[in-house]
Amino acid sequence: MNKRNFKRGLKGFWWLTIVFLYLPLAVVMLFSFNAANSAAHFTGFSLRWYIKLFGNQEIISAIGNTLVLAIVSSVIALVIGCLIGYGMYRHRHRKLGWLIILIYLPIVLPDIVFGISEMAFFVQIHQLTGFLKPGLGTMIIAHVTFEIPFVALIVYSRFVGLDPSLFEAAKDLYATPFKRVMHFMLPTIKPALISAFFLSFTLSVDDFVISFFTSGPESATLPIYIWSAIKKGISPEINAIATLMIGGVALAAVMSLLLNRRRAT
Amino acid sequence: MSTSDTRILSRQRAVANAGGAAISTRSRAMVMEARHLLFTVSPGAAWIIVFLVLPSVYLMAVAFMSNGPYGLPQMPLSVDSFKQLSGFGFLGWSPGNLYTLLRSLWQTFLSTVLVVIVAYPIAYYITTCREKWRPIMLLAVVVPSWTNQVIRTFGWMNLLAPDTPLSDLASALGLISPNMGLYPSNFAVTLGLVYNFLPFMVLPLYAAFEKLDTAQVEAAQDLYASPLKAFWHAVFPQTLPGLLAGVVLVAIPAFGMYVIPELLGGGKGMMLGNLVATQFAGGSNWPLGAAGAILMLIATFIGLFAMRRIGKRLGGGEEVVI
Numbered sequence: 001m002n003k004r005n006f007k008r009g010l011k012g013f014w015w016l017t018i019v020f021l022y023l024p025l026a027v028v029m030l031f032s033f034n035a036a037n038s039a040a041h042f043t044g045f046s047l048r049w050y051i052k053l054f055g056n057q058e059i060i061s062a063i064g065n066t067l068v069l070a071i072v073s074s075v076i077a078l079v080i081g082c083l084i085g086y087g088m089y090r091h092r093h094r095k096l097g098w099l100i101i102l103i104y105l106p107i108v109l110p111d112i113v114f115g116i117s118e119m120a121f122f123v124q125i126h127q128l129t130g131f132l133k134p135g136l137g138t139m140i141i142a143h144v145t146f147e148i149p150f151v152a153l154i155v156y157s158r159f160v161g162l163d164p165s166l167f168e169a170a171k172d173l174y175a176t177p178f179k180r181v182m183h184f185m186l187p188t189i190k191p192a193l194i195s196a197f198f199l200s201f202t203l204s205v206d207d208f209v210i211s212f213f214t215s216g217p218e219s220a221t222l223p224i225y226i227w228s229a230i231k232k233g234i235s236p237e238i239n240a241i242a243t244l245m246i247g248g249v250a251l252a253a254v255m256s257l258l259l260n261r262r263r264a265t
Numbered sequence: 266m267s268t269s270d271t272r273i274l275s276r277q278r279a280v281a282n283a284g285g286a287a288i289s290t291r292s293r294a295m296v297m298e299a300r301h302l303l304f305t306v307s308p309g310a311a312w313i314i315v316f317l318v319l320p321s322v323y324l325m326a327v328a329f330m331s332n333g334p335y336g337l338p339q340m341p342l343s344v345d346s347f348k349q350l351s352g353f354g355f356l357g358w359s360p361g362n363l364y365t366l367l368r369s370l371w372q373t374f375l376s377t378v379l380v381v382i383v384a385y386p387i388a389y390y391i392t393t394c395r396e397k398w399r400p401i402m403l404l405a406v407v408v409p410s411w412t413n414q415v416i417r418t419f420g421w422m423n424l425l426a427p428d429t430p431l432s433d434l435a436s437a438l439g440l441i442s443p444n445m446g447l448y449p450s451n452f453a454v455t456l457g458l459v460y461n462f463l464p465f466m467v468l469p470l471y472a473a474f475e476k477l478d479t480a481q482v483e484a485a486q487d488l489y490a491s492p493l494k495a496f497w498h499a500v501f502p503q504t505l506p507g508l509l510a511g512v513v514l515v516a517i518p519a520f521g522m523y524v525i526p527e528l529l530g531g532g533k534g535m536m537l538g539n540l541v542a543t544q545f546a547g548g549s550n551w552p553l554g555a556a557g558a559i560l561m562l563i564a565t566f567i568g569l570f571a572m573r574r575i576g577k578r579l580g581g582g583e584e585v586v587i
Contacts, residue, residue, distance in 0.1 A: 024420025
């Protein structure tokens with residue numbers, strides 16, 4: 001085989017794959033501006049589906065739920081995950097195998113098993129005690145559970161990257177534990193915390209399966225709303241809301257990435 | 266005498282004065298450390314145990330209970346759920362659930378193979394490009410997976426709907442009858458799975474290709490190996506750990522997939538995830554759903570075990586896939 005042709009073939013295959021990867025997203029975005037009510041023919045540019053969105057009370061409340069869920073769960077996960085991350089670093093010489101397994105469990109468990117076991121558990125607790133009624137509360141609990149590991153791992157890797165003598169120095173200067181946390185630890189890991197927050201936020205907004213199974217009748221988030229809209233039948237309105245979500249998540253992801261890069265330098 | 270020595274001494278004196286007990290500074294420090302570990306780690310550990318480990322254990326228990334009214338589990342213990350999963354129902358044996366199981370296995374296998382076929386050249390091509398382009402190219406592969414899975418699948422529904430160019434092409438070729446869409450079908454599910462999991466394979470394969478020892482390839486060429494032989498003996502074995510890691514990352518979640526078969530598969534494209542979800546969402550039979558979930562858990566643990574073995578062979582270095 002000719003070497004140059006081989007390379008050219010590879011290049012063609014690369015661009016084909018890129019088209020394959022971006023085509024579905026491009027179609028959704030393109031047809032969100034379609035004047036006609038059709039998923040097959042683009043007749044002209046219009047913003048009518050976007051205007052229609054903001055008159056839809058269900059979508060407004062879904063956006064509200066999504067944001068409340070993402071912000072509250074990310075803040076809780078940040079506090080708990082940050083503590084674990086520091087604990088893992090400080091005690092890294094001990095045998096913490098059980099902790100590592102515990103932290104990886106939410107990451108490796110298939111979404112559907114995760115969602116269903118929590119749903120079954122919450123339903124039973126609710127029947128027995130009246131607590132944990134399926135709704136935004138149970139969704140926050142579930143989201144915190146899958147966000148904790150990511151926060152912990154980001155914070156841990158930030159601490160590992162630090163010079164250990166910094167900790168000695170803070171101690172030698174007679175800083176009280178409180179001062180050490182406020183003036184040394186938090187400022188040094190601030191970039192990691194911000195990046196972990198954005199990652200948690202993105203994961204939360206992006207999640208469908210776990211939210212779907214832990215939600216109640218009045219706590220639909222955007223992905224859940226989109227899901228039920230699709231189930232009812234394809235409408236161009238879904239394209240518009242999906243395009244807004246693609247934009248929002250891309251923005252959050254880019255911010256997290258940029259902050260992470262700044263951390264590295 | 267250094268300051269820390271003085272501190273230790275004074276602390277010891279304080280301890281001795283306080284109770285005269287023979288607590289050494291060392292054991293005191295150990296207690297402090299243990300307390301510190303407890304304080305930092307226990308909130309998160311407790312959270313995961315209460316809200317994930319307990320529910321999973323409960324789910325496993327449900328699988329061994331019998332089906333009560335409204336599909337809720339009740340005593341006595343039984344293995345009916347597993348019998349039903351293999352097809353034994355109230356009306357005798359019917360192959361429905363077994364078909365779903367086999368279809369899940371087949372779809373997982375097929376999509377994993379296809380993902381490998383696409384990802385292998387892509388990962389290789391990225392390593393042949395200039396260094397400054399490589400991170401951007403990897404990013405380009407990963408970025409679509411940041412979008413919500415429901416939206417991505419919805420994109421494919423748009424593309425495969427009746428009357429679209431792809432459907433027209435397929436009906437012109439006689440693959441589907443006119444005015445039909447390419448979905449719902451098993452083909453659409455396979456396509457959706459390949460689309461969804463491609464980045465999960467490209468990343469570990471790229472990592473393997475980047476570490477490739479080219480001296481071995483040159484040695485093969487010096488010995489007049491044909492390109493195919495050089496690839497098979499010098500390149501492929503070196504990329505095998507990355508390939509296997511990718512297979513685990515693709516096959517395990519594919520086996521438990523819910524969204525893609527639900528939207529692209531229709532009734533005849535159902536996979537295990539849909540079977541499980543229906544038992545809970547419709548409230549028809551929790552124990553049966555839990556039995557299906559146990560199958561997924563088993564698959565996950567096999568995957569994790571394999572990953573650990575591969576990790577050892579790779580010599581550490583874990584990829585965190587976002």
